[in-house]
Amino acid sequence: MPWSREEIAQRAAEELQDGFYVNLGIGIPTLVANYIPDNVQVILESENGMLGMGPFPYPDQVDPDLINAGKQTISELAQTSYFSSADSFAMIRGGHINLAILGAMQVAQNGDLANWMIPGKMIKGMGGAMDLVAGVNKVVVIMDHTAKDGSPKFLKSCDLPLTGSNVTDLLITNLAVFHFEEDKPTLIELAPSVDLDEIKEKTEAEFIVSPDLKSN
Amino acid sequence: MPWSREEIAQRAAEELQDGFYVNLGIGIPTLVANYIPDNVQVILESENGMLGMGPFPYPDQVDPDLINAGKQTISELAQTSYFSSADSFAMIRGGHINLAILGAMQVAQNGDLANWMIPGKMIKGMGGAMDLVAGVNKVVVIMDHTAKDGSPKFLKSCDLPLTGSNVTDLLITNLAVFHFEEDKPTLIELAPSVDLDEIKEKTEAEFIVSPDLKSN
Amino acid sequence: MNKLKNSASEALEGVLFDGMTIMAGGFGLCGIPEYLITALRDSGVKDISVISNNCGIDDFGLGILLHTRQIKKMISSYVGGNKTFEQQYMKGELELEFNPQGTLAERCRAGGAGIAGFYTKTGVGTVIAEGKEHKEFNGETYILETGLVADLSLVKAWKADDEGNLVYRKTARNFNPVMATAGKTTIAEVEEYVSLGDFDPDHIHTPGIYVNGFIVGTDHKKPIEIMTTREYVA
Amino acid sequence: MNKLKNSASEALEGVLFDGMTIMAGGFGLCGIPEYLITALRDSGVKDISVISNNCGIDDFGLGILLHTRQIKKMISSYVGGNKTFEQQYMKGELELEFNPQGTLAERCRAGGAGIAGFYTKTGVGTVIAEGKEHKEFNGETYILETGLVADLSLVKAWKADDEGNLVYRKTARNFNPVMATAGKTTIAEVEEYVSLGDFDPDHIHTPGIYVNGFIVGTDHKKPIEIMTTREYVA
Numbered sequence: 001m002p003w004s005r006e007e008i009a010q011r012a013a014e015e016l017q018d019g020f021y022v023n024l025g026i027g028i029p030t031l032v033a034n035y036i037p038d039n040v041q042v043i044l045e046s047e048n049g050m051l052g053m054g055p056f057p058y059p060d061q062v063d064p065d066l067i068n069a070g071k072q073t074i075s076e077l078a079q080t081s082y083f084s085s086a087d088s089f090a091m092i093r094g095g096h097i098n099l100a101i102l103g104a105m106q107v108a109q110n111g112d113l114a115n116w117m118i119p120g121k122m123i124k125g126m127g128g129a130m131d132l133v134a135g136v137n138k139v140v141v142i143m144d145h146t147a148k149d150g151s152p153k154f155l156k157s158c159d160l161p162l163t164g165s166n167v168t169d170l171l172i173t174n175l176a177v178f179h180f181e182e183d184k185p186t187l188i189e190l191a192p193s194v195d196l197d198e199i200k201e202k203t204e205a206e207f208i209v210s211p212d213l214k215s216n
Numbered sequence: 217m218p219w220s221r222e223e224i225a226q227r228a229a230e231e232l233q234d235g236f237y238v239n240l241g242i243g244i245p246t247l248v249a250n251y252i253p254d255n256v257q258v259i260l261e262s263e264n265g266m267l268g269m270g271p272f273p274y275p276d277q278v279d280p281d282l283i284n285a286g287k288q289t290i291s292e293l294a295q296t297s298y299f300s301s302a303d304s305f306a307m308i309r310g311g312h313i314n315l316a317i318l319g320a321m322q323v324a325q326n327g328d329l330a331n332w333m334i335p336g337k338m339i340k341g342m343g344g345a346m347d348l349v350a351g352v353n354k355v356v357v358i359m360d361h362t363a364k365d366g367s368p369k370f371l372k373s374c375d376l377p378l379t380g381s382n383v384t385d386l387l388i389t390n391l392a393v394f395h396f397e398e399d400k401p402t403l404i405e406l407a408p409s410v411d412l413d414e415i416k417e418k419t420e421a422e423f424i425v426s427p428d429l430k431s432n
Numbered sequence: 433m434n435k436l437k438n439s440a441s442e443a444l445e446g447v448l449f450d451g452m453t454i455m456a457g458g459f460g461l462c463g464i465p466e467y468l469i470t471a472l473r474d475s476g477v478k479d480i481s482v483i484s485n486n487c488g489i490d491d492f493g494l495g496i497l498l499h500t501r502q503i504k505k506m507i508s509s510y511v512g513g514n515k516t517f518e519q520q521y522m523k524g525e526l527e528l529e530f531n532p533q534g535t536l537a538e539r540c541r542a543g544g545a546g547i548a549g550f551y552t553k554t555g556v557g558t559v560i561a562e563g564k565e566h567k568e569f570n571g572e573t574y575i576l577e578t579g580l581v582a583d584l585s586l587v588k589a590w591k592a593d594d595e596g597n598l599v600y601r602k603t604a605r606n607f608n609p610v611m612a613t614a615g616k617t618t619i620a621e622v623e624e625y626v627s628l629g630d631f632d633p634d635h636i637h638t639p640g641i642y643v644n645g646f647i648v649g650t651d652h653k654k655p656i657e658i659m660t661t662r663e664y665v666a
Numbered sequence: 667m668n669k670l671k672n673s674a675s676e677a678l679e680g681v682l683f684d685g686m687t688i689m690a691g692g693f694g695l696c697g698i699p700e701y702l703i704t705a706l707r708d709s710g711v712k713d714i715s716v717i718s719n720n721c722g723i724d725d726f727g728l729g730i731l732l733h734t735r736q737i738k739k740m741i742s743s744y745v746g747g748n749k750t751f752e753q754q755y756m757k758g759e760l761e762l763e764f765n766p767q768g769t770l771a772e773r774c775r776a777g778g779a780g781i782a783g784f785y786t787k788t789g790v791g792t793v794i795a796e797g798k799e800h801k802e803f804n805g806e807t808y809i810l811e812t813g814l815v816a817d818l819s820l821v822k823a824w825k826a827d828d829e830g831n832l833v834y835r836k837t838a839r840n841f842n843p844v845m846a847t848a849g850k851t852t853i854a855e856v857e858e859y860v861s862l863g864d865f866d867p868d869h870i871h872t873p874g875i876y877v878n879g880f881i882v883g884t885d886h887k888k889p890i891e892i893m894t895t896r897e898y899v900a
Contacts, residue, residue, distance in 0.1 A: 165557025
């Protein structure tokens with residue numbers, strides 16, 4: 001049984017380590033905040049200029065001057081600090097954020113990531129995604145393993161315009177988890193009731209199977 | 217009669233315009249602050265990270281956390297702001313300071329300025345001088361017209377290592393004032409009892425004499 | 433020298449011309465100079481190139497300058513959620529230059545700081561890098577991006593004093609401080625005017641040197657794009 | 667995660683090694699990490715390259731590391747007023763690299779901000795430009811300067827909270843905020859420890875993400891190099 005969106009988020013949350021500074025992308029990555037382990041303290045960064053992002057505010061505490069990078073109203077915490085967009089991306093580009101969790105349209109076996117535009121459609125812009133994948137220490141990508149028509153999204157090479165080249169460190173899909181090192185990605189974990197044959201069938205990218213492959 | 221140090225400072229103060237942001241170098245330039253005209257309000261910048269520099273503090277208000285770029289204790293004003301060295305030089309390099317008044321060892325006819333090192337002597341470093349001459353909109357240089365041995369300091373070309381090339385906008389010596397434009401510097405003003413012959417004799421640089429040459 | 437102006441139109445007097453480049457602070461609708469944008473619209477200035485992270489929404493923020501077709505070109509990182517924008521762009525009536533958000537912020541900082549160009553890893557291997565100079569530093573590839581300056585920067589702050597010192601509030605700070613440094617002229621819009629000396633000089637975000645004038649707006653609309661809340665748990 | 671350490675030596679445990687590069691904040695003797703410099707001396711770490719605007723005076727600040735000959739190289743903008751420095755340099759026992767002050771500050775910022783290099787006008791036509799890449803932008807010549815990072819940055823702030831958020835005081839801020847961003851490890855020395863939540867988050871100068879640990883010093887000496895005062899006029 002493939003992982004649900006919540007289960008993907010939960011699996012991604014396992015990558016969080018105590019003391020990490022983390023940026024969560026828009027969409028499923030946002031859900032990761034709900035699964036931070038009890039013994040782990042992380043500080044969430046929002047690239048519009050905030051460290052120490054808190055949960056959504058109570059209805060009577062909504063503040064139009066306090067939003068996250070997804071333009072949602074949020075709250076602050078005791079450790080919160082604010083800064084300019086230039087300082088925010090200095091932090092991101094300078095490698096000070098330990099982990100980013102981002103959604104994707106396509107990932108290639110060399111770690112290329114495409115998540116910002118589909119040619120022919122109106123392009124909305126890359127926002128801060130290119131800066132995040134270029135600057136953050138570890139980039140965890142989460143996406144469905146295949147497109148709605150069943151075609152693979154984990155490819156030999158992306159055909160969509162790239163967000164970054166050779167930037168993915170870990171790929172978590174609804175079927176499996178892949179770890180990226182020097183050469184080829186390594187399959188390290190399978191979703192419940194998913195077997196290697198199904199992964200091979202639904203994946204275009206070449207990958208290695210870890211000797212310690214974990215089944216759930 | 218040549219201008220005294222105070223008179224040179226007083227002449228330099230005539231270059232101040234209302235609303236100007238101004239950086240005063242160490243030494244005689246510091247004296248300029250004593251001659252700011254009554255109808256002119258300027259804001260002094262200190263490149264160690266302060267806008268709105270006030271006068272020396274009263275003895276019981278000395279604060280070791282509040283010094284100017286010459287490491288002298290100073291005071292703050294109602295409009296004062298503090299910032300980092302990076303932000304300070306962003307301001308200087310970005311052309312936001314209207315006027316700098318600096319001392320010099322040598323000036324050349326093309327506006328080259330040397331004021332930071334004498335080969336063979338222990339070099340102390342250029343501090344912020346290279347940044348100031350490269351970034352500030354108008355650079356006013358003040359120096360004695362000749363060295364102690366009588367040799368000219370306003371030269372065809374500097375033989376000391378440069379602080380900046382083609383950076384001088386106005387040169388005020390104890391004998392005269394020169395304005396720098398595209399081609400050659402123009403002599404625009406003489407100190408009291410100083411005549412053109414004396415300037416010619418004591419100057420190596422080629423210069424034009426303004427038709428409106430002002431005698432004092 | 434009191435930099436307080438009586439109105440947005442007074443503050444913009446003499447600085448507007450057709451074909452000019454204008455930076456406008458804000459992220460989404462957060463921290464945008466509402467009244468100054470309205471004054472821009474009312475001025476009728478045309479063929480503007482606008483440098484701003486976003487382009488407002490259909491009926492608010494920079495979006496209102498699309499309806500009047502005053503914008504010729506946008507330099508932004510994200511323009512989603514604006515139908516008018518999409519229509520004009522698809523018809524070829526509007527030029528668009530995308531910059532990665534951090535590159536856009538850094539280009540504004542560089543412009544204000546006298547840095548003509550800088551090397552960044554952001555965008556290497558993407559369309560953003562096409563036609564740009566590539567250079568290796570310590571075995572890694574970087575691309576050259578250039579500094580940006582504007583004829584006019586319009587910023588939104590929380591408070592200002594007579595000198596034009598500015599303080600921003602929470603995430604409404606965003607692009608405003610860097611854009612304030614990169615305008616040949618910079619006009620600020622604030623919610624509160626304080627007396628000289630009321631600011632702690634250690635807390636000033638934008639020193640007055642960057643601010644040519646400011647206006648005090650009342651009843652800023654500050655619309656919320658995506659209202660998200662949690663419930664009180666008994 | 668409380669980043670408060672019990673002592674300077676505890677804060678530096680495990681991060682020192684011979685031949686390392688260390689950034690130290692401060693301008694003259696203003697805003698220097700006194701206790702951390704003493705701990706550096708006591709650690710005996712050798713052959714350090716130090717990036718700091720100045721090198722203290724003979725018997726205070728970084729100057730004390732000259733007496734013990736722990737410094738191999740200084741990267742500074744101004745080293746006047748230090749006899750020990752002059753002697754060791756003249757004897758060829760000490761390497762020295764001068765950077766214009768603004769270039770030094772910007773190189774530290776660039777290092778912390780992931781900017782590999784940047785183009786500046788500062789130093790064009792001087793010895794500083796020798797051997798550096800020159801490039802024209804809009805008809806003006808600029809030189810390429812590179813970003814600087816350090817194995818360790820030692821900074822001095824006024825106050826810190828548990829998270830390591832820092833606030834500086836007056837001109838003691840100087841190089842400290844940029845150097846805090848450019849250390850692989852950054853240790854701060856403060857005068858006052860405040861509880862989490864005591865800072866207004868709009869007033870924090872250095873977010874805790876840049877600070878690995880901090881110590882609270884008591885009775886900082888803060889010597890004054892040039893005491894200048896005016897008289898009360900009756």
